[in-house]
Amino acid sequence: MSFCPSRAKIQYCVKLGKSAKETLKILQKAYGKEAMSRSRCFVWHSRFKMGRTSLDDDGRTGRPSTSTTPENVQEIEQIVREDRRLTIKEIAYMVNMSFGTVQAILTSNLNLHRVAAKFVPRLLTAEQKQQRIKVCDDLRQQAQDDPTFMSRIVTGEEIWVYDYNTETKQQSPRLKKARQVKSATKSMLVVFFDIHGVLHHEFIPHSQTVNAEIYCNILRHLRESIRQKRPKLWRHGNWVLHHDNTSAHRGLETQDLFANTNTIIIPHPPYSPDLAPCDFFLFPKMKFKLKCYHCKTVEEIQNASQLVLDTFKQQDFQRAFQTWQERWQRCVAAQGDYFDGDGGQI
Structure with missing residues (x-):
């Protein structure tokens, strides 16, 4: 057209x-x-x-x-x-x-x-570094004071999944010429998980984007998944949510839902994908595994994503949450700056 x-x-x-x-x-x-x-x-x-x-x-x-x-x-x-x-x-x-x-x-x-x-x-402001330090210090303290804290966290985010994913640096030998062409076939996936595994995931319909209204519906589905899959956590009502600072997550409708359901939110500092388990753990590993699939339709992309999610084991999520705590320590040690081994040349 x-x-x-x-x-x-x-x-x-x-x-x-x-x-x-x-x-x-x-x-x-x-x-x-x-x-x-x-x-x-x-x-x-x-x-x-x-x-x-x-x-x-x-x-x-x-x-x-x-x-x-x-x-x-x-x-x-x-x-x-x-x-x-x-x-x-x-x-x-x-x-x-x-x-x-x-x-x-x-x-x-x-x-x-x-x-x-x-x-x-590349360079964070002094205020941004201080905010990263404060959030990491607060979370470290909560984990030290409460042995159940890490097991009560539910974290999640959205990602576009394509019929191919651009090669990661580990997959792409330096001397080989890039040979992929971007396709328009894609689907947006929303995933939430805790220390035990995936709690909820869903795909956003093609004609929609994640705004506050849609995100609230997703959160209602998440709450039902927690009720069914983590009944003890649901009965105690003490689970906490971690997500990043996108506009849909900060919208008035979203904040009203949190207030009405007494949902506690773990703070996340801006420009900090190195402190988000989806960004440093789940999505990079999904991206790597999806390389094995060759999808031509949205339905095939979604089926492949489901198969990839099913390959993760409980110990994978446990290691990710342990790494998350270590990253809090490394961030504080780096005075709020991005720490060694997480950035790189682009």
């Missing part, structure tokens, strides 16, 4: 002050499965936000751009802000720039690097 009508709607949404995620939801509601992909929507939203007026494609010479213009820097910044799990290859494809140019913009212009598979600021 021609995407000019979609681009016009994106341009209109930008004029109304809609975010890229809000704009994507509008497109998906209007066009369903024929809607523009999330990545292209974000690219055009960024372009219109920077003042572009034309709805037409730029002429392509066949060679990616190598220019680090202010416009290119701003466009990439907007894309990363919307999805910090994108790889350099994916961003380069989205904006038609070379890998080296995107890498230079991310590291030199935007001062970003990867921690636990997410782009984060």
Whole structure:
């Protein structure tokens, strides 16, 4: 289908002050499965936000751009802000720039690097470091004072699962040329687990994104899963929830649900995927295992994800929670900075 009508709607949404995620939801509601992909929507939203007026494609010479213009820097910044799990290859494809140019913009212009598979600021502010120290200190103290604390934590997050996943550094030999092409076939997975294993997971319908309303429904499903799978924890009513700071998790409707159900939330410092079990444990391991599957449909992606989740054993989750406690200690020892072994070149 021609995407000019979609681009016009994106341009209109930008004029109304809609975010890229809000704009994507509008497109998906209007066009369903024929809607523009999330990545292209974000690219055009960024372009219109920077003042572009034309709805037409730029002429392509066949060679990616190598220019680090202010416009290119701003466009990439907007894309990363919307999805910090994108790889350099994916961003380069989205904006038609070379890998080296995107890498230079991310590291030199935007001062970003990867921690636990997410782009984060290369240099944290003093306030951000102090917040990381405080959260880790508080959680360490709770774990020391209460032997049941770790067993009462339920943690979870969302992730896009594609019909392939970009190679991890362990999987990709340095001398081999990248040979994968990104597919639009994908499904968003939400997973919650505790020290014993997966408690609840579900896939978000294609035409939806995770906003506060949808997240509240997911949380209600999670509560029912806890009631059925962890009856003792449910009877005591002392389980606590850990998740990151996305807007859906902080929304007013979500906060009302927490208040009405007396749900206690464990604090999570901003820009800290190294302190989130989903980011440093579950999702990287899922990504690795999904390499063995070749999926062509959303249903196949979801079935493969289910099979991969079933491969994790209780001791895997126990080790992850032990590692989580060790990371609190390492964060404090590093004075709130990202600690050795978790970051890396991108």
